[in-house]
Amino acid sequence: MGRHDSPQRAGHRRQSRWRQCWWTQCRCAEFRLATLWRKTMSAAPLELRGFSAGYSASEIRVADATFSLARGTMTALVGPNGAGKSTLLKGILRLTPVHDASSVRFFGEPLDRVRSRVAYLPQRSEIDWTFPACALDVVAMGLYRRLGLFRRVGRAARDEALAALALVGLEDAASKPIGELSGGQRQRLLVARALVQRADIVLLDEPFANVDEVTEQAIASVLQKLRGEGTTILAVHHDLGTVRSIFEDAILFNTRVLAHGPARATLADISVARAYGIVLEQEHAGRIS
Incomplete structure (x- = not known):
């Protein structure tokens, strides 16, 4: 003074x-916020550069994987059993040991910075279906990241969960215990939970495995709706008869990326596939062996 x-x-x-x-x-x-927004809007939703993962240092299941996904695309990850497809997804999400986490970027950022923009749909065999919850409760769990873990699910959130169930054709099963749902209904339930997360990229591990035709069509319709809204989708898939009708792009994978591009062109390169031990059947012939 x-x-x-x-x-x-x-x-x-x-x-x-x-x-x-x-x-x-x-x-x-x-x-800083404007710079981050411009960076994330221009960056690929998912980019891998020399990514490797496995359950131990001596057991490499994914080696030197490199690819990027464009915004608003649907990509099938296809390859034989034991090729490391599920390990790839889990490694990307840090659910299994990785050798260099910096080799994975979501929207140009590490996963921890953009986790709310990423949704994951595991194989339904990994879910405890004896858990005492109804279908609506499970879908509402997808809202916790947005609402907060200890915040009560209000009327608006409940209506959103019910709308997601309706989109997958499960509105009549909202109050049904999850243990009483059929395999196809369980798969649709997981898709509904992913829906309410409003993620910008969704990773799915075999969403069409062992489901009936009605469920397959319901899930495909929801994924195509998400794609139309700009969501990026990467899904492990086995059935070659439906790859081209559901997905626009495909990644041919056997511990590493063998080919990546439009589904029809990628899966038509039989000589490359056979060179790595993958037998591709003709159109609608069934699964990869």
């Missing part, structure tokens, strides 16, 4: 400096 300053004038100066500092901090934060 100057010798001739009154306490009131000194207080005004301190308040003015505080306001200027606060304004500068706000502008800096706004600039």
